[in-house]
Amino acid sequence: MGRTSDARERLIQSGMELLHSGGYARAGVREICARAGVQKGSFYHFFATKGDLGLAVLERYHSHAHAVLDQALTPELSPAARIERLFQLSSEIQQQFRQEVGVMPGCPFGNLVLEMSTCDEGFRLFLARVLREIMERLEGAIRTAEPESDGQQTKHRAEAIFALLEGAILIAKAENDPSIIQRMGIMAKRLVSTRDA
Amino acid sequence: MGRTSDARERLIQSGMELLHSGGYARAGVREICARAGVQKGSFYHFFATKGDLGLAVLERYHSHAHAVLDQALTPELSPAARIERLFQLSSEIQQQFRQEVGVMPGCPFGNLVLEMSTCDEGFRLFLARVLREIMERLEGAIRTAEPESDGQQTKHRAEAIFALLEGAILIAKAENDPSIIQRMGIMAKRLVSTRDA
Numbered sequence: 001m002g003r004t005s006d007a008r009e010r011l012i013q014s015g016m017e018l019l020h021s022g023g024y025a026r027a028g029v030r031e032i033c034a035r036a037g038v039q040k041g042s043f044y045h046f047f048a049t050k051g052d053l054g055l056a057v058l059e060r061y062h063s064h065a066h067a068v069l070d071q072a073l074t075p076e077l078s079p080a081a082r083i084e085r086l087f088q089l090s091s092e093i094q095q096q097f098r099q100e101v102g103v104m105p106g107c108p109f110g111n112l113v114l115e116m117s118t119c120d121e122g123f124r125l126f127l128a129r130v131l132r133e134i135m136e137r138l139e140g141a142i143r144t145a146e147p148e149s150d151g152q153q154t155k156h157r158a159e160a161i162f163a164l165l166e167g168a169i170l171i172a173k174a175e176n177d178p179s180i181i182q183r184m185g186i187m188a189k190r191l192v193s194t195r196d197a
Numbered sequence: 198m199g200r201t202s203d204a205r206e207r208l209i210q211s212g213m214e215l216l217h218s219g220g221y222a223r224a225g226v227r228e229i230c231a232r233a234g235v236q237k238g239s240f241y242h243f244f245a246t247k248g249d250l251g252l253a254v255l256e257r258y259h260s261h262a263h264a265v266l267d268q269a270l271t272p273e274l275s276p277a278a279r280i281e282r283l284f285q286l287s288s289e290i291q292q293q294f295r296q297e298v299g300v301m302p303g304c305p306f307g308n309l310v311l312e313m314s315t316c317d318e319g320f321r322l323f324l325a326r327v328l329r330e331i332m333e334r335l336e337g338a339i340r341t342a343e344p345e346s347d348g349q350q351t352k353h354r355a356e357a358i359f360a361l362l363e364g365a366i367l368i369a370k371a372e373n374d375p376s377i378i379q380r381m382g383i384m385a386k387r388l389v390s391t392r393d394a
Contacts, residue, residue: 022316025222103315113371114311118300119219128371135368159377160384163364170363171332171356174310174325180356187357190387 008046010036015057020097020105023115024054055126061108062130068093069134073141080189082141083161087185090165094178106173110166135162142192160191205243207233212254217294217302220312221251252323258305259327265290266331270338277386279338280358284382287362291375303370307363332359339389357388 014036018027029050033040047053072086090107098104105111109130116123139158168184211233215224226247230237244250269283287304295301302308306327313320336355365381 020315023220023222023312025220026316105315106311110367111311113367114303114308115220117370117373118217118302119223124371124373128373131368131371156380156384159368160361160365160381163368163381164357164361165364166367167360167362167364168357170307170310170367171328171360173314174321174328176314176321176325183353184357184360187353187388191384 007036007038007042011038011043011046011053012056012060014038015053016060016108019054019057019112020108021101021103024112025115029053051120051122054123058108058112058123058126058130065109065130065134066137069137073137079142079144080192083138083188083192084185086138087165087168087188088182090169091172091178091180091182091185094169094172094181098176098178104173104176104178107166107169110169131162135159138162157191161188164188164191204233204235204239208235208240208243208250209253209257211235212250213257213305216251216254216309217305218298218300221309222312226250248317248319251320255305255309255320255323255327262306262327262331263334266334270334276339276341277389280335280385280389281382283335284362284365284385285379287366288369288375288378288382291366291369291378295373295375301370301373301375304363304366307366328359332356335359354388358385361385361388 011032014032015027018032018035027050029043030040032050032053033043043053047056068089069086072089073082074085077085094104094106109127112123113127113131117127118124135155135158138161139154142157142161143154164184164187165181168181172178172180208229211229212224215229215232224247226240227237229247229250230240240250244253265286266283269286270279271282274282291301291303306324309320310324310328314324332352332355335358336351339355339358340351361381361384362378365378369375369377
């Protein structure tokens with residue numbers, strides 16, 4: 001692996017770690033470079049601005065999120081069981097982070113929505129698209145539970161399930177207790193059509 | 198009103214506005230003072246640190262939140278109607294802010310939980326207490342819908358309703374569309390005991 005591509009990757013990793021632990025405003029280019037062991041001049045070789053690195057970091061989290069969704073929303077499980085599995089996996093991921101760094105970082109998208117939406121329209125639009133994509137995947141995963149329902153109803157259920165997940169992660173982060181997310185999975189099943197729960 | 202108490206109040210108002218629009222890390226003491234029309238030296242007469250102003254701002258939001266809960270969780274309404282009313286009021290408040298400043302600020306507690314919990318243990322504990330208090334009020338408001346249920350079940354329902362509210366505000370903020378919160382109120386009713394919904 002060439003040094004150049006390696007440096008870009010280290011910057012992204014460093015950005016992911018800092019973003020996760022302290023938010024976007026706190027993560028300075030200087031600190032990102034120091035953590036990555038990359039000169040500040042090289043940073044601007046790879047990214048025109050801190051915002052560009054931010055978007056590269058978001059793309060990476062985006063892939064991770066879809067990998068988790070792939071694991072949870074499998075055809076072998078019933079729609080309600082898929083939702084419960086998603087909450088369980090989210091709880092386990094946060095638990096693992098908490099063991100590593102002592103605190104629960106929460107959802108990178110949720111964190112950035114609340115931090116950035118009012119200050120950066122580009123970030124807000126990117127995040128809104130990511131969130132909408134996740135909700136569409138959830139919609140597909142619960143649709144078989146209510147084949148005769150109109151699409152609008154299923155869409156609103158999927159929105160509510162995702163809202164419950166983000167809210168559960170938020171409360172769990174405040175209490176630094178990832179088990180709350182798993183507990184909420186049982187409640188989330190109530191939002192899937194009763195025909196299936 | 199004396200100039201002194203007036204300056205303290207202006208600093209709190211200025212802190213509330215900046216916190217709401219750009220988060221804690223972005224709101225510098227210099228900017229808070231400039232917005233309040235108060236000398237930086239005077240700031241430290243009232244608050245030992247920026248964190249102390251932050252806590253005063255949170256106390257103020259705390260009172261506002263309980264005033265909204267008082268309005269929604271009234272004895273005249275059924276438990277499910279109280280919950281729906283809370284989502285409706287939250288939607289209206291965000292709508293009003295969006296009209297005034299163009300963007301939806303979201304919930305000040307949710308914003309700070311996601312921004313601060315990993316970096317400031319004092320803030321995290323304060324916020325966890327505020328959130329728990331709100332969940333206890335919700336628990337009281339839905340308990341009459343399930344008199345024979347054990348307390349644990351009602352507690353978990355109240356947690357889920359609050360998670361749904363925070364998640365709804367988060368998604369609405371990403372899409373800059375407060376009507377999402379109101380729509381989720383209908384879903385929130387499903388989390389109140391089915392005996393009542």
